[in-house]
Amino acid sequence: MVLLKVVNLHKSFGGTKAVEGISFEVGRGEVFGLLGPNGAGKSTTISIISTLILPTDGEVYYKGVNILKEPNSVRRNLGVVPQDIALYPTLTGYENLRFWGNMYGLKGAELKKRINEVSEIIGLNGRLKDRVDKYSGGMKRRLNIGAALLHKPELLIMDEPTAGIDPQSRNHILDTVLDLNRQGVTIIYTSHYMEEVEYLCSRICIMDQGRIIASGTQEELVGLVKGETRINLKLDRIDRDILQSLEAINGVAGAELVQDEIAVSGENVDMILADIIGIIAEHGMRISSIDVSKPNLESVFLHLTGKALRD
Ligand SMILES: Nc1ncnc2c1ncn2[C@@H]1O[C@H](COP(=O)(O)OP(=O)(O)OP(=O)(O)O)[C@@H](O)[C@H]1O
Numbered sequence: 001m002v003l004l005k006v007v008n009l010h011k012s013f014g015g016t017k018a019v020e021g022i023s024f025e026v027g028r029g030e031v032f033g034l035l036g037p038n039g040a041g042k043s044t045t046i047s048i049i050s051t052l053i054l055p056t057d058g059e060v061y062y063k064g065v066n067i068l069k070e071p072n073s074v075r076r077n078l079g080v081v082p083q084d085i086a087l088y089p090t091l092t093g094y095e096n097l098r099f100w101g102n103m104y105g106l107k108g109a110e111l112k113k114r115i116n117e118v119s120e121i122i123g124l125n126g127r128l129k130d131r132v133d134k135y136s137g138g139m140k141r142r143l144n145i146g147a148a149l150l151h152k153p154e155l156l157i158m159d160e161p162t163a164g165i166d167p168q169s170r171n172h173i174l175d176t177v178l179d180l181n182r183q184g185v186t187i188i189y190t191s192h193y194m195e196e197v198e199y200l201c202s203r204i205c206i207m208d209q210g211r212i213i214a215s216g217t218q219e220e221l222v223g224l225v226k227g228e229t230r231i232n233l234k235l236d237r238i239d240r241d242i243l244q245s246l247e248a249i250n251g252v253a254g255a256e257l258v259q260d261e262i263a264v265s266g267e268n269v270d271m272i273l274a275d276i277i278g279i280i281a282e283h284g285m286r287i288s289s290i291d292v293s294k295p296n297l298e299s300v301f302l303h304l305t306g307k308a309l310r311d
């Protein structure tokens with residue numbers, strides 16, 4: 001079932017074209033990724049879906065209802081985690097959650113219960129009495145997520161929720177996203193970290209300069225690049241003629257010496273690993289490490305735009 005349908009969105013700020021013809025659909029139960037570098041138009045797209053700003057052109061439907069005409073139809077079903085942390089630094093974590101709960105019309109015992117449940121989900125139950133200005137960056141991010149969960153939204157939109165935090169908090173947030181999804185929450189996840197989107201998302205739109213440059217499952221996207229798989233091998237010693245012998249294997253496009261490692265490349269060299277190992281053994285050499293690297297979303301972005309995702 002299609003939960004959200006975005007049709008040909010355009011948004012200009014004065015002379016700046018932030019979004020130029022974005023269309024996509026999000027199905028119920030998906031973790032849908034918007035991946036793109038700085039300035040791609042991700043936050044602008046999210047602000048339009050969240051009914052915070054109006055597009056210059058285009059439509060957005062939530063369960064078939066045009067939300068630009070009827071914004072209230074989506075608002076109570078939507079949780080938005082903004083890119084810029086929206087918390088009161090001089091209030092405690094608890095007071096912040098209470099404030100946001102009130103904004104969603106929650107109060108009394110019900111609100112208290114939800115604050116307890118949400119603080120469990122975001123892993124902050126021990127720290128809610130502390131003022132937010134005493135929190136680490138990661139804790140603030142988690143509280144920011146908690147604020148969007150109080151009213152049990154069907155659709156959670158997260159705009160770079162891991163920006164500028166430590167790896168531990170980051171992992172906690174990524175696992176929270178998967179947990180929420182397992183409990184039935186549909187998620188739109190925005191990031192310029194390819195690894196996060198790869199880890200979380202079933203379908204992905206890659207954005208650049210206000211447009212979608214590719215979309216699909218990870219498999220479909222990676223299939224766009226006839227990228228080569230590489231196998232890096234560390235050996236106990238290196239014979240001169242090993243490179244030639246490796247290149248003679250059917251399916252190997254190239255073998256070269258990179259510093260003290262041998263790099264074997266080819267479209268599907270991971271499928272003929274046994275042949276590669278066999279040749280090395282024939283030469284009487286021993287392998288101390290093997291590393292396989294396959295084409296990923298970064299390669300797709302590079303292939304389509306000629307530039308790296310992150311500068
Ligand atoms: N309120 C605004 N006024 C003027 N220009 C804006 C405004 N909001 C966004 N822009 C411009 O629109 C373009 C897209 O910005 P947007 O914030 O949507 O990108 P983003 O993909 O979220 O980037 P980031 O990864 O840096 O958050 C940028 O060129 C930005 O400068």
Ligand SMILES: [Mg+2]
Nearest residue numbers: 042043044083
């Ligand atoms: Mg942004």
